[in-house]
Amino acid sequence: MDLMDKLSILTDSAKYDVACTSSGSNRSGVKGAIGSTCLPGVCHSFAADGRCISLLKVLMTNICVYDCQYCVNRRSNDVPRAAFTPEELALLTMEFYQRNYIEGLFLSSGVMQSPDASMERMCRVIELLRTSYRFNGYIHAKAIPGSSPELVRKLGLLCDRISVNIELPSEQSLRALAPDKPKENILRPMTEIRDALTQNKQELAVYRHAPAFAPAGQSTQMIIGATPDTDWQILRLSESLYKKYSLKRVFYSAYIPVGNHALLPHDQPPPLLREHRLYQADWLLRFYGFKASELLDDKRPSLDPLLDPKCNWALGHLDIFPVEVNLADKEMLLRVPGIGPMSAMRILKARRAGALSFDDLKKIGVVMKRAMYFITCKGKMYPGVRLTHSFIYENLTADARRNPKGLPFAPESEQLSLFPAPAVPQLSAADKGGEAVWQKSLM
């Protein structure tokens, strides 16, 4: 089999892995070595699905002894199989990197023979890159559930980021669909990586030149919409992963029907909007100081498709609004829809030069379309705004109801109300908020 065919097969079987970021590591070039990394990561291309291509994302092999039902590479699936030799993959990575096609390598693997055997092959590729080619760029590797602690440690010392896929949001789902992967096999390497990261931090504090263990930290991913797990369960899981395992990122991947198991959904489009809402909620957990329990609970287990989670939260807590932009502290500013970490920082800065008006906020990059309902400037509300649930809800969801593309159901045409809310003059141009830019830089 020639390299072109191998590349096609092993890319095709890796494409469902979502994490293609090259962020979290900041390493400038080293004389005589090739490559560098930068903190926010660099995207080098964008595929036809609009997802960023930052790393050469391939599997070492798609031969797999496991039979996970949601996975395209399961043993029982009839697909062409291939395996890279460590030498050809290392060379391919270098040739792509030198042409500035990629930021580095994202390496995962099917389980050939045993988890340890596959991990050893992966380590071999990365060792070749790091030692023979003196490659100093970004490497993200997937640790294989069930492999030995020594190999996980070895992999961590070679990579920038290491991850273990949690695959599905609950143990029941995992048991039903991935019988070969018990929960312990996934959580054990996660624990080992966490402990190695903590230990490495201490070592680095003492010896500046101690070898770095996965400087970009640990991440994971789970499939959304393949199982009946609710958003509330998912967010709670992510929250504990961030807290207990100090993960850098949890990635969500809308399920694309690749299996024919009776428990899996068929012929339904991937739940992209749900995935999007989960990422929004995830951001609230990581950068806005929200708790999962503030966003959802047992009675309300799903995120609203019409409204983003932050607006939703704000609508449920109208008693603490409006917020005076010229006085509020950073935590409070971050609670206002339309104000992200970047614009909150800019507000705090600009306030030192003088009190801010609505016009100033727009210049600073606050998304006034959303923020206008929840703030006061110098004690005054935005003209025409009423701080009532129905008024704000109708105005905020007007766009989504008018253009219901992507919604899983047709929204109600208009909420009946005795006092229909007057529309508010929209401020334009402020839409390009700091939020989106910030998110892009962190992707």
Place this chain on the structure above:
Amino acid sequence: MAEILNVTTPPDDYAILHYDDSFEGMLTAVFESYTRKPVPISIVGQQHQKRLDVQYITIETDFRKSERVIDGINRIMGGDAYERVWTGFLSCNPDKEDIIYKYIRFGMKVGHKVHFHLTDRRVMNMDKLVKLVGRESSLQIEFVRFSRMEGGVFYGRIEPDNDVLPLMMPFFADRFNTQPFIIHDTRRQTAGLYDTQEWYIRSAEGITMPEYSDDEMKYRALWKRFYNTIAIKERINPNLRRQHMPKKFWKNIIEMSMVDGAKPTALPSDISRSKDAERFLNPSPLPQDKIGTSAESQELRLPADTGSQAAKK
């Protein structure tokens, strides 16, 4: 009233400083503005269409004066502000000198606090100038594609609106410090060269390129295959792709322009001269007349290369 209408020589309080398009020249003009009463209203470069009702004063570039302005900005406004002035100067905005001039004059008055005046018009204009240059520089860093030439030199082409080459060179010289490379700005006909020791920027005229290395087409085809395979067909979203990777870049991004496995028929140095070869190699999604080709862009100013690099350090 009649007296005002009959003015033949423009009044002194309506003076504009005219400089030689070099970074040092602009800073010299800033220096001169502090020695003149009344204060000149603006600074303009060589491209400026002169107005009749204004008195123009041509400024001779003086490195001692520009040094003093650099010191002053660093001391009074802070190193960040100087970084911004330097970056803003790379902009293609025809009013850049005016924006920078007003920013410096304002900053010299308020000092370090200039960073808090986020809603002041002078600071906002400067923010925008710097942001656009910074954004284009990072996009070019993402999307420039190198080809391996015979002898091991890597060659990449860009066509940026702003003069971002001085921002890209240090990045790649750090990253690819073991490999010699050339980044060719086809809009300005300048080239950034790195010889594994140092980088510099010079005119692209007279640089002859070797042929593509033997395996260049092989790796292009492999990359193209990877690119086409990685997309998930259930999620195809051309708008999202265009948003992240604007069409104007496609021409030089090989996975967006090259036909799978196409063989080159011309050397890169010939390509820049022959439009036909260019069209063949890179079937462009843009009409040819929209692409700023060499004729007009050769007239554009060359960046004050070594000077700027030294100034940056």
